Structures are given as C-alpha cells and as structure tokens.
Amino acid sequence: MFSTRNFNRSKPVLFIIILFPSLLWAFQFVTGNLGVNPIEKLMDELGLMALRLIIITLMITTLSNIRPLKSIVVLRRMIGLFAFYYVCLHFSTYIVLDHFLDIQFIIQDIIKRPFITFGFISFLFLIPLASTSTNNMIKRLGFKLWKKIHYLIYPVAILASMHFYVLVRADKTEPVIYMGIIILLLLHRIFKRLTRPQLVQ
Amino acid sequence: MKILGSEITPYKTYLNRRKFIKGSLASAMLATVASSAFANHDSDLSIYTKNLNENDKLNSYEEITTYNNFYEFGTHKKHPHLNSGNFKPRPWTIKIDGLVKKPQTFDLEKILSNVTIEDRVYRLRCVEAWSMVIPWQGFQLSELIKMVEPLSSAKYVQFVTVFRPEEMPGQQKRTIIWPYREGLRMDEAMNPLTILATGLYGHEMPNQNGAPIRLVVPWKYGFKSIKSIVEIRFLDTQPETSWETLAPWEYGFYANVNPNVNHPRWSQGTERRIGEFKRRETLMFNGYEEEVAHLYKDLDLTKFY
Numbered sequence: 001m002f003s004t005r006n007f008n009r010s011k012p013v014l015f016i017i018i019l020f021p022s023l024l025w026a027f028q029f030v031t032g033n034l035g036v037n038p039i040e041k042l043m044d045e046l047g048l049m050a051l052r053l054i055i056i057t058l059m060i061t062t063l064s065n066i067r068p069l070k071s072i073v074v075l076r077r078m079i080g081l082f083a084f085y086y087v088c089l090h091f092s093t094y095i096v097l098d099h100f101l102d103i104q105f106i107i108q109d110i111i112k113r114p115f116i117t118f119g120f121i122s123f124l125f126l127i128p129l130a131s132t133s134t135n136n137m138i139k140r141l142g143f144k145l146w147k148k149i150h151y152l153i154y155p156v157a158i159l160a161s162m163h164f165y166v167l168v169r170a171d172k173t174e175p176v177i178y179m180g181i182i183i184l185l186l187l188h189r190i191f192k193r194l195t196r197p198q199l200v201q
Numbered sequence: 202m203k204i205l206g207s208e209i210t211p212y213k214t215y216l217n218r219r220k221f222i223k224g225s226l227a228s229a230m231l232a233t234v235a236s237s238a239f240a241n242h243d244s245d246l247s248i249y250t251k252n253l254n255e256n257d258k259l260n261s262y263e264e265i266t267t268y269n270n271f272y273e274f275g276t277h278k279k280h281p282h283l284n285s286g287n288f289k290p291r292p293w294t295i296k297i298d299g300l301v302k303k304p305q306t307f308d309l310e311k312i313l314s315n316v317t318i319e320d321r322v323y324r325l326r327c328v329e330a331w332s333m334v335i336p337w338q339g340f341q342l343s344e345l346i347k348m349v350e351p352l353s354s355a356k357y358v359q360f361v362t363v364f365r366p367e368e369m370p371g372q373q374k375r376t377i378i379w380p381y382r383e384g385l386r387m388d389e390a391m392n393p394l395t396i397l398a399t400g401l402y403g404h405e406m407p408n409q410n411g412a413p414i415r416l417v418v419p420w421k422y423g424f425k426s427i428k429s430i431v432e433i434r435f436l437d438t439q440p441e442t443s444w445e446t447l448a449p450w451e452y453g454f455y456a457n458v459n460p461n462v463n464h465p466r467w468s469q470g471t472e473r474r475i476g477e478f479k480r481r482e483t484l485m486f487n488g489y490e491e492e493v494a495h496l497y498k499d500l501d502l503t504k505f506y
Binding site: 035036037039040097098099100105108109112113114115166167168169170171 | 263264267268272276278279329331374376377447463465466467468470471473475476478479480
C-alpha cells in the first residue's frame with residue numbers, strides 16, 4: 001500500500017494541495033479579502049506555511065525509518081521545494097509589499113532586529129538546499145557531499161522557529177510547539193546515529 | 202505639522218447621537234442598535250471628517266472593531282471581535298483609591314452625569330507599527346481627577362482592567378499577568394489630550410475596544426490606553442505596568458511614540474496606516490508634539506522610552 005509507486009502517484013494531488021493556499025491568498029489579497037491588515041496577514045500566512053512545510057520534511061525523514069513507510073521519502077524533495085517557494089513569497093512580501101524595496105531600511109532591519117536576522121539566515125541557508133535538489137546535482141556533487149549540504153535543514157528549521165518565537169509578543173504556545181517538534185525530531189536523529197551498529201574491522 | 206486643535210470637536214457640535222442612557226429599557230434598545238450595526242454610522246461622517254487633519258482619513262468602524270489588541274479576549278487581532286460577545290459592560294463601577302481625599306466606588310452612570318462628553322478624533326499608533334484614525338467620544342481624564350480630589354502627594358495614576366475570566370476567555374490563560382495594569386504621570390493624566398473614552402463613531406464603546414470605559418492617550422503607543430477600567434489608584438511612586446513588567450527591555454513606562462527610539466522587534470520610524478498600502482513616516486509624539494513635548498523637556502527619551 002505504501003509503495004514508492006503509490007507515493008509517487010499521490011504527488012500531483014499533493015502538489016495542488018500545497019500550492020493551493022498561495023493561490024487563494026494571492027486571490028484574496030488582490031480582491032481585498034485578506035482582512036484589515038492584508039500585508040501583515042499575507043506575510044504571516046506565508047511564513048507559517050513555510051515553517052510547517054520545513055517541519056514536515058523533517059518528519060518525513062523520521063517517518064521513513066518506519067519500515068512500511070520507507071518510501072514516503074520520495075515526497076520529501078517536493079515538499080522541501082514548496083517550503084522554499086513559500087519562504088521566497090514570504091520574503092518578497094516583506095521586501096516589496098511591506099517595505100517597498102527600501103533596501104537601506106531592509107538591511108538595517110535585518111541587522112538590528114534579531115527575529116529578522118534569524119529569518120534571513122534561515123532563508124539564506126535554504127538557497128543551497130533548493131539549488132542542489134535535482135538528481136543531476138546529487139550525481140555531480142556525490143551523495144556524501146550532497147547529504148552534508150542538506151544537513152543545513154537543521155539550522156534552517158531551528159532559525160525559522162526562533163524567528164517565529166521571537167516575533168510573538170506574549171502567547172508563545174504555537175512557536176514552542178513547533179520548536180518542541182523540531183527538537184524531538186533532531187533528538188531522534190542523534191539517537192539513531194549513536195545506536196547505529198558499527199562495522200567491525 | 203499642526204494637528205490637535207482642529208481635531209477636537211466641542212460638545213455643542215455633538216448632537217444627540219450619543220447619549221448615556223440611564224433607563225435600562227433605553228439602554229437595552231441602544232445595545233440592540235449598536236450590536237446590529239456595522240452600518241448606521243456611515244450616514245453622517247461629516248461630524249468627524251471636518252475635524253480631521255488633511256493628511257488623515259478616518260478608519261472605518263469595521264476596521265476599528267475587528268482588528269484589536271485586547272489580550273483579555275485572545276492574542277490574535279481578530280479574537281477580541283470574535284470572543285467578546287459574552288462580556289457584560291453594564292452595570293459598571295470604578296473604584297477610586299490611593300492618595301485621594303475620599304476613596305470611593307463610583308457607578309459609571311454617576312461619573313458620566315458629571316462630565317462633558319465630546320468628540321475626539323485621534324490617531325492611534327500601536328507599538329507594532331500600525332496605526333488608525335479613530336473618532337472617540339469621551340471626556341477629559343482631568344475632569345474625573347478634579348472630581349475625586351487627589352492629595353498633593355499623588356504623583357502617578359494607575360489604572361486596572363477588569364478581571365473576569367469567565368467573560369474574557371483570554372484571561373483563562375496566563376499570557377500576561379492579569380489584571381492588566383497601566384499608569385501615567387500626574388501631569389500626563391491631567392493633559393487635555395488624555396481622555397476616558399466611552400464610545401466610538403457615536404456607538405457605545407464596543408466590547409472589543411474596551412467597553413464600557415477606556416483610556417486614550419494619543420501620543421503614546423496603544424498599549425498605554427488601557428481598556429475596561431475598574432480601578433484608578435493615585436500613587437506617590439511610579440506604578441508597575443503590564444508590558445513593562447513582562448519585557449522591560451522592550452516596553453517602558455512612558456511608551457511615547459518616538460520614531461527615533463527603536464524597539465527590538467519593530468522599527469518605529471515608519472508605520473502602516475490601516476487601509477493604506479505604503480508605509481508612513483511616524484511622527485514624534487504621534488504628531489501631538491506641540492501639545493505634549495513640554496512634559497518631557499527634562500527627560501532623556503532614549504533612556505525613558
């Protein structure tokens with residue numbers, strides 16, 4: 001049931017499901033149906049979606065350790081790229097709609113405000129991940145190096161959740177939940193690594 | 202930029218649109234009208250618009266009542282609008298205590314029968330770098346202060362919001378330390394700009410905006426303008442205030458709107474006026490410099506932010 005083939009078959013549906021919110025928000029934004037402060041709303045929704053997708057990619061890796069779900073890993077690249085897609089939209093909303101390309105201001109903002117610094121670094125780290133996502137790239141880099149590069153997803157996830165945590169003024173429940181999930185997923189990886197059977201020489 | 206004088210409407214232009222109705226029947230009727238309506242304020246905006254600064258435009262009733270920071274009803278901007286339906290703003294009393302001649306508890310009706318309700322169109326600047334223009338109805342805080350005769354030792358005024366977790370779902374969670382508390386220096390409290398507001402757009406104050414009575418201090422960030430006030434204390438020392446207690450490195454006691462003092466989370470140099478696409482420059486003291494700058498001439502505003 002959870003075969004590679006079935007996961008691959010689910011991709012087009014999944015693609016539309018994940019793409020849909022961005023189209024909906026764009027439509028709502030253009031038609032003035034995104035509430036009283038549409039730019040803020042758009043930025044929040046895009047950012048939250050990106051963070052959730054980043055966490056889902058981490059979850060997929062963990063889930064793929066469960067034998068029957070092994071093949072779920074074939075979905076990871078698409079979801080990871082969607083995370084990057086939403087981060088790009090989130091970041092360009094900030095640059096274009098929120099600050100009208102006032103580059104000098106934006107640079108100051110990134111330097112001075114820790115939560116923006118976290119978010120920005122997280123975005124930068126995602127760029128090499130997205131740009132080495134093709135099969136061809138994996139071949140060119142060699143799997144080992146490629147895998148090393150993709151460890152960047154850990155700082156990306158941590159920084160992104162910190163970006164959210166610092167932004168929230170009082171009720172930190174939601175960002176704390178995300179951080180908790182990320183930490184659990186990371187602990188699982190560390191645990192797995194430590195208990196991995198060693199080759200006897 | 203000159204703003205203030207022209208933005209205050211004297212009482213005589215105020216018509217009979219908003220009256221504090223003492224009989225319970227009438228008040229029930231008014232409640233019905235107010236709750237049924239996003240609409241019935243639209244007809245005669247001229248009352249407010251003629252008092253507007255040329256650069257400002259009134260925000261709509263819908264904007265003002267669906268986008269609120271009022272954590273007593275939840276931390277999201279839409280929560281106060283969605284979660285405040287069970288709040289009962291009447292009957293209402295306000296306890297006056299501390300350094301006053303006669304500490305006492307007033308019925309709100311009694312206070313209102315002794316003050317002059319007037320229109321005040323004010324800019325409201327949130328510390329989160331958004332702003333609105335709101336037509337309040339209310340009276341000068343100084344009127345109430347004179348009524349209760351504070352002692353000469355009273356240097357500060359503290360305000361306390363009602364604590365009713367059963368009616369205010371946000372209070373069931375300890376997001377901040379309840380009840381919400383705010384404070385002003387006595388001269389700030391006596392400034393003619395400082396009002397206790399009881400209505401907006403000619404309606405009784407909506408629950409989500411701080412029914413039935415709230416402070417409005419237009420030259421300070423919005424969180425200073427405490428809502429649903431049940432207690433006012435006169436003190437000789439600077440009172441604790443909620444946000445300052447929670448994060449003193451972010452929020453000060455004074456919290457004057459100041460584009461030159463940055464907040465670690467938001468640049469205070471610009472703001473988004475709700476309803477506008479591009480950001481605006483934030484004005485010193487939210488544009489009320491002429492009226493209030495003298496209060497702070499001996500104060501280092503970078504240190505006392």
